[in-house]
Amino acid sequence: MGGKRTRMVNHALMSMTGFAERRGAGAGADWVWEIRAVNGKGLDLRLRLPEGIEGLEQAARAAVTAQVARGNVTLTLKLARGAEAGAPRVNAAGLAAALDALATVSQVAAQRGIELRQTAASDILILRGVLETGAAEEDTGPLLAALLADLDAALTAFNAMRAAEGQALAGVIAGQIARVAELASAARAAAEARRPLMEQALRDNLARVLAGAAEADPARVAQELALLVVKADVTEELDRLAAHVAAAGRLLAEKGAVGRKFDFLMQEFMREANTLCSKSGNADLTRIGLDLKTVIDQMREQVQNVE
Known part of the structure; x- marks a missing residue:
């Protein structure tokens, strides 16, 4: 069930890390735009812009925030004005x-x-x-328009790099989700295989208790043993793991910033794996649970890079 869904790779998945550089010239100036980004819990945008160009900071901030949802982003503009700009x-x-x-x-x-x-x-x-000898009072509108046009081009290159990394991330995460689905199926098979052994062990324990305590209430003892069976049952955990696998597959196919949703889903994956290990009572099931925790932890590391 989970296999087909987990093979879907969303080519629009974006990485939070990226870099782009764009050189340009016009309106009496030469410039270089640089955009750098690394992982972050939210969007932390830092602007390093020259002064004296009216409206540049506001427009640059709006351009970046319209296309970037998460990450620590630094936008730098290195600007060299023509010699006549500072000449007497x-x-x-x-x-x-x-x-x-x-x-x-x-x-x-x-x-x-x-x-x-x-x-x-x-x-x-x-x-x-x-x-x-001071700066001339001039109309910076043409320079602003040229700079923003090149900023758009820089953002396009920046997003292309993030998309390429996002595509690679999606492939890795999809493989990890598929592995979780495989382990969950193996855990279900192991849980079914241990059932007769658990039932026989419980019957043996019940017989020993009744043989050693004549005053014990058989019905009460049977009830307590039945509760132990319920507590050891991992069906709900496995069902929730299957649901999480399906949800992860849908996230890979979802457009937009999904990193935070993935962060939350990783917590849910790990919660079920931990419970599975604590309730296993079986070497094979415990081994599968530990493998699940390893894969989920690796997947969580990859998810930290998703926007």
Whole structure:
């Protein structure tokens, strides 16, 4: 029953780990986007972005969170602006005002017979307001649009890597689920095989108790022994294991972030395996239970990588 379901591999299963780099140029700048991600319980997004580009942080955060549900993600932008961006610039209005002032000074000096030396361009450039060396007030909209277009491409590459790893994870997990199904079937067979031995052992115990205690109530003793049989029965545990196998197969075929659901399901798998071992009372069944715990623990390690 579980075998066919566990062979289904969801090609959309995503890993939480991934890396992508995207280089671009335009709008007077060169840049490199880098996206790195490792496992995390939730989404922890860290942005390392340059300042001075209005709307970049908000747009970048929205772009990543729209495509990533879990993981510790670091988004880095290395930006190199063109040389003209930081070069000194002549303020036309400041220059005009300075030249008007120099003309006025020259005119007044001439009227008073004062001879002034010839003014050099360097003398004018050092006047306040003529030369600007700070960042220019500019429209960063074109640069923002170019950066976000390349971020989309970087995210596409990032998700392609996560999907490839997710496909590999799905194959491994599917094999482990199939192995759990096989062990659960073997446990059911072992439980059936031990049944006659358990019943005979209980009959022998009942006979010994009744023979050694004349005052014992046979009905009461039989009732207590029947309770022991019920407590040793592993049918419910095996039925729940089969249900968990089916649920895991459905998760592999489910789209979207399923990592947390898998985390919870691994706890349920392990709970049934532990109970099976505690109730086995049989070497073969105990061995199968221990094998189950090993496979489930290995599967839990793989599930930690699923988004």
